Amino acid sequence: MTSTPFDTWQLATTRGWWIVQRGREILLGPDGGLPFGACPLFELDPLPVLAVGELDGQPCYAVALPPEAPFGVFFGDPKRLYDSLAGRARNALSRALEVLEWDRSHRFCGSCGAPTEQRAAAIVRHCTNDACRREHFPRVSPVVIVAVERGEEILLGRSHHFPPGIYSVLAGFVDAGESAEDAAHREIFEETGLAIRDLRYFASQPWPFPHSLMLGYQATYDGGEIVCAPDEIEDAAFFHVDRLPQTFRFPSTLSYWLIRDFCQRHGRDWPEPA
Ligand SMILES: [Zn+2]
The missing domain is CATH 3.90.79.10 (Nucleoside Triphosphate Pyrophosphohydrolase)
Known part of the structure; x- marks a missing residue:
């Protein structure tokens, strides 16, 4: 069974930067920038959330929504958001997007084909096959x-x-x-x-x-x-x-x-x- 260190309910009252992807879109804050504050997804069923570092002393969380998730009006083009942000915020967004892409595309071990899982807050997916146990990290x-x-x-x-x-x-x-x-x-x-x-x-x-x-x-x-x-x-x-x-x-x-x-x-x- 796949486990992740957080889910959206656990983080319902935690403040931080939220990088929330839905398909090709990304959730925008009220000012059109990165959303900051309490978890914006508390109304949904629990979703796995990845802790992806910090920005200006506040934690950054990344989460991929199912395509049918609501909140339609607040989503926008991630490239446009990327272009609107200054250096550190832009890099925090980059890390979150790359980790989400890695998480999505490494659900199975590339060596043996068994499912992988995340066991701790570290950004690494472990192969669940005891004969393999390969670790998969994001690549650039x-x-x-x-x-x-x-x-x-x-x-x-x-x-x-x-x-x-x-x-x-x-x-x-x-x-x-x-x-x-x-x-x-x-x-x-x-x-x-x-x-x-x-x-x-x-x-x-x-x-x-x-x-x-x-x-x-x-x-x-x-x-x-x-x-x-x-x-x-x-x-x-x-x-x-x-x-x-x-x-x-x-x-x-x-x-x-x-x-x-x-x-x-x-x-x-x-x-x-x-
Ligand atoms: Zn494996």
């Missing part, structure tokens, strides 16, 4: 995102699934057994045929859709002509700092920080669409 999937610069130009590309006209810096998953630096060189070469040099670490960012860790780099163009890999990207080009295309405008994202940093180092404000 590293992604490199690279701003390649050539003087006053920056390399931007667009995927087939981007909205029309939108470009961004290039990114790709780190392969098994690969360093982040090797992944940066490989991804840029695979997607555009270009060589890069002077790879410099910039910043990282949890990206909980569903469980990535974005590793941002800046690099300098080192040769080659752009030849797009058609199954990866639709277009890529170097754009002058004064003639940038439309880009995603989510201030919470590494791609935004990288393009803004490029502009600022060349004495420009955040780019306006061309």
